[in-house]
Amino acid sequence: MTPNERAAWLRTEIERHNVLYYVHDAPEIGDSEWDVMFHELKAIEDEHPELRTQDSPTQRVGVAPVSKFEPYRHGVPMLSLDNAFGEDELRAFDERIKRVLAIDVEVEYEAELKFDGLSMSLTYVDGVLQVGATRGDGISGEDVTTNARTVRGIPLRLQREMLGKLEVRGEVLMFKTVFETLNRDRVARSEQAFVNPRNAASGGMRQLDSRLTAERKLNFFAYGLGFADGQFREVHDQFALMQTLRTLGFPVREETRVCVGIDRLIEFVANVQQSRSRLPFGIDGVVIKVNNFDLQKELGFTARGPRWAVAYKFPAEQAFTILNGIENQVGRTGVVTPVAELEPVFVGGVTVSRATLHNYQEVLRKDVRVGDTVTVQRAGDVIPEVVGPVLEKRNPDSKVPRIPSVCPVCETPLIQQEGMVALRCPNSKGCAAQIQCKLQHFVGRNAMDIEGLGEKQIERYMNLNPPLLTDIPSIYGLKDHREILLSLERMGEQSVTNLLDAIEASKNRPLDRFLFGLGIRQVGDRTAGDLARTFGSLDGFMAATYDRLVLVPDIGPTTASEIEEWLELEENKKLIDALLKAGVVPTEPELPSGNLFAGQTVVFTGKLEKFKREDAEALVMRQGGKAAGSVSKNTSFVVAGPGAGSKLDKATQLGVQVMTEAEFLDMVPELMRNVE
């Protein structure tokens, strides 16, 4: 046997034993025998580095660090599921399914554990793990392949021949026992312990050095399919898919069940909930999917996610703590928000010390008083909530919180608009809190993106005597105060230069970012983009009238009048003048250079050969068209490349014209294809 053959044999054999261990929980050999094989393989690879492969088990201990993670665009978006709390919402889900399918028989559901970890997309090409990526915003995540290779249970090579591309999805998580040992070790080395297994797992996947990821001993369970090159034609339901994934070498939990009808489903959910603490890892609910793929297809998707699945979340964990006080926070628009200051309490895996009380109507409705023992919970999402007071523990002398009559920061009398619950500080120009929020928004990442001007620095510069920052234009005056900046703590030559450079660089941000940065009410980054495209220039925008504004697609009467109001205010005109005087010249958006696609909405799906998708979309927009993300009846046509998935199905279903990339290119004269 040549070293090459021997190495290949060892690799297959080691992976087979890994699968027996991690997938089937039925090892055939002991740890020491496994070690012997592993070390022999390692020795061969060390001696003949050219024999080392990416799917070799030796890669599981990690490789040299990468410098950063590359963005990874998902071929099929990783959507999120709707949540359901309690039996009622589960029944409502079932009703909706039956209604949409127009059937009266019991639906077959597949129910699986909802792991408390982080989701991963694993792409295999010809059976070998090619890419492991995080979910990100669902459209694109990060390529963490080297880290993924160290996760036990993620097969580096599939157990069966499988030609073509395959994307499997699942969850990376840390077992409770691993978490405890890891923390014991960390404490022994006087390192900071992790707060919960989820964070330890999530942090592990964020390591640039995959050897450190390997030390976290992470696990993986598969739960679904992103994309398959047609390899799964024989598989017609989710449960069968899970079994097939298992035969391919993916760990799949045994708890997965098929439940016929909502009553069986609710029984199962209750069982899982009851026994969840006995599981070796954390879960936060049960994922329920309509089992049959044909029915799934029929149900389709909403804008948010699949209509055929729901995430049942366990009731939020609750804890008792003391309400130490109520802070009144003043936001960018002057709205005063009461925030509960809580005695820190560990609930739902984190320490909660603050929670919004939204408004005083809520405070009164809940009848919480300072000094009360209150119930706090962290519901399915991430926002902690004060549920209410524990009345038995109330001090009889406690007083109902007083609704502030003046701004806690600038002491201007607060106003309450007709029909609104919110209290507002009307001193938009002089209130330090509002100014600080406006500054933060203006320099923020989606606006002018001035690096080095964070919350702390803004606060610091505003509180100097005399203040360096007083309003938005004063940002551009910082360069005249180099000495003062240098005299501040932790501001050396380099920091000051970097800050001033970043401020200079922000002067030519695109118009849409600039408009967003102004913080006009109702104008988020989307609307700012619409405005920039419609009016083309700052002057154009400043001259906009209500009548013109309501004509902008996606801008309604409310937004239009907010913008009109903003434009009419003298102080805002002065603000723009001051910024222009300071040298701010927003870059005007590229106007459509043609009208080839005027009025058309184009959707790209699948992989494009000659174009990057963004470039193709930019081309459509330059030619006066709109590039949309999803197919609807308003779509003019769909350009489908290889690997097109649900969007293609949707297009066929709606009878929308579909063309190939080549056909699309034929529509575009050579000259117009150039991408600047």
Add this chain to the structure above:
DNA sequence: TTACCTCGAGCTCA
């Protein structure tokens, strides 16, 4: 909202 990782740069002490 909280927790984690990474980076650049300033600060501190040898």
Add this chain to the structure above:
DNA sequence: CTCGAGGTAA
């Protein structure tokens, strides 16, 4: 070594 900022995840 420590801090602040920036990014990401749920």
